[in-house]
Amino acid sequence: MKAVTWRGVDEIGVEDVSEPTILNDHDIILEVGLTATCGSDLHLMGGYIPAMRAGDVLGHEFMGTVAEVGRGVAKHQVGDRVVVVSFTSCGQCWYCKQELYSLCDNGNPNPGITEALWGQAIGGCYGYSHALGGWAGSHAPYIRVPYADQGAFAIPDGVSDVRALFASDAAPTGWTGAHQAGVQAGDVVAVWGAGGVGQMAARAAMLMGAERVVVIDRYDNRLEQVRTHVGAETLDYEEVDVPAELREMTGGRGPDVCIEAVGMEAHSPGPQYLYDQVKQQMRLQTDRPTAVREAIYACRKGGTVFTLGVFAGLVDKFPLGAVMNKALTLRGAQQHGHRYIPEILDRMSRDEVRTEHLATHVMSLDDGPKGYRMFKDKEDGCVRAVFRPGA
C-alpha cells in the first residue's frame, strides 16, 4: 500500500509499504478515512526529535472504519466508524487508571529511549518516532491500532468525518491543557498559538467556564478562525506587546491560566528569536521556549502555566525565578485523550465543538510532500493539510 513517509530532514516521501496485520489480541486494523498533519509533525520533519528512521510512516491524527478485529476486542466490530486517540495506552496500569493515559506504562514497546532521556518512559504515539514506540503512522490506507477497546471511539451519527477527525488529537490535547491547568469558572485564560491545538484549548477553556479567553498568534487567518469558529478574543504578537495587553485586559493581574500551544520551534519578533535559533543550531539547547518564557512572565501571581506544545529536551534562559517568586504552578502533558474524547464527541454532536475549518486543505496521499510543505510554510493559509487515503 502507499504511505507518506519521513525520508530525512525536511524530506517527505510517498512510497510502498507492507499492509499492517493483527499482532496482538487487542488490535484492530483500521481503514483510514482521513488523516491529518499536526504541528508536532514539523518537529519530526525538521529533525528536532532525532528518533526517526528513513521510511517511517507519519501521521497520528486519524479516523476511519474498522476493517478487522483481534480476538480480544470487545467494543468494536468490522464496519464501525471510529476515531482513534493518538496515544497507545493499555487502560490497565496505574497511570491509565488515574486517567493519565499518555503516561501509560505499557503502551511504548521501546521504553528505553525516553527512559534514558527523561528518567521514565511515557506511552506510545502513532507515527511519532521510535522514541514513542516506533508505531507506523496513519498516512496510509490501513493502520494497526493496538489496545483498540481503549483507544478507538465510535463516532456518533451526525458527526461528520472531518469534524470527528480532530477528536483524535487536536481537540483532546486542547482539553488536556485546559482541564489539567485547572481552568475554572471566572478565569481569564491566555493561549499562545492559534493552530488546531491552541484553538481547541481555547474552546475547552470557554466550555469549562472561563470568563475571558485570549489567543495569541501572528497569522491573520488563524486569528480570524479563532474569532469566528472558537469565539475567543485574539492578540497579534507582531502588532502589540502581549504581556502589556494581557495586563490591561485583566486589571493589571495577568491571566489566571496561561496555556502554551506552540512548542519547541517557537517564533518571536526581536533579538530573543535569533538568540534561541543560534543556541538551538549549536546544540546548546534542543528547544526554543520563547512562548513559555512569555507565558511565565505574563501569568498572574499564583497562576498556572501549562506547556501543551511539544518539547523534547533542554531549554535555555528559563525564568525559574519568576516561577518561584510568583508562586506559579507549572504543568505539562501530552494528551490524555481517552479521558476527554467521549465528552468531545458528545459536544461535537451538539455543535458545541466545530473543527471543520481546521481542514483547510484536503488532498490525496500522493500529495503528501506538497501537503507538508504547505502546512510548514503556511502556504495559502494552510492550517492543517488533511489526507484522504481513499481519494
Add this chain to the structure above:
Amino acid sequence: MTSSIGNVASVAARAGGTVVRQVRSVIDPSAARPAGAGQPASGWLAVTVFREPSDIDAAALPTPLAEFGDRIEVRVHPAPGGKGTELSARLRDRPSSGPAASRLSGSDPQADLRSALRRAKQLIEVGEVLVVDPAPHGKRTASPGGVLLEAWTRVAPKAGVR
C-alpha cells in the same frame, strides 16, 4: 523561520544523535559514568504492577520471569498509596556492568531481566505483551544516524541504554 535559518537548522539537525547524548548527560550525570551507570548497587530491578500483592504469586511467576529459574531471586511488596505491588528481581550471579557498547550489543543479562520484568508486568496487567514489529515502513536508507537509532531501538525494549 526564515529560509536561510531553516537551511542551517536542517543541516544541524542531522547531528541529532549528538543532541540525545547531550541531553541525557546533562539531565542524568550518571549516564556519563563508565560502570554501574543507571543500575542500583543492590542489583534489584523493580516494576510496579497495578494489582494487589495477593494477586502475584512469587512461586508462580509469569513465563518471562519463570524462565530465569534459580538464576534470580524475587520479592513482592505492596506499593504505597494504593499503587499496586512492587515486583522486584535480581540476578543471583551478577556480572559487572559493561561499557555502553556491550550493552548496545544486547548481551546484558541485567537488560534481559529488566525486559522480563516489563513483560511480566504486561502479562499480569493486560494479559499479553505488546509488540510493534513488523510495522509497515518504507525503504530504510543507510545513514549513520539510522544505524545508531537502529541499535538503540534494538535494546530499547530491554533496559534502554543504561
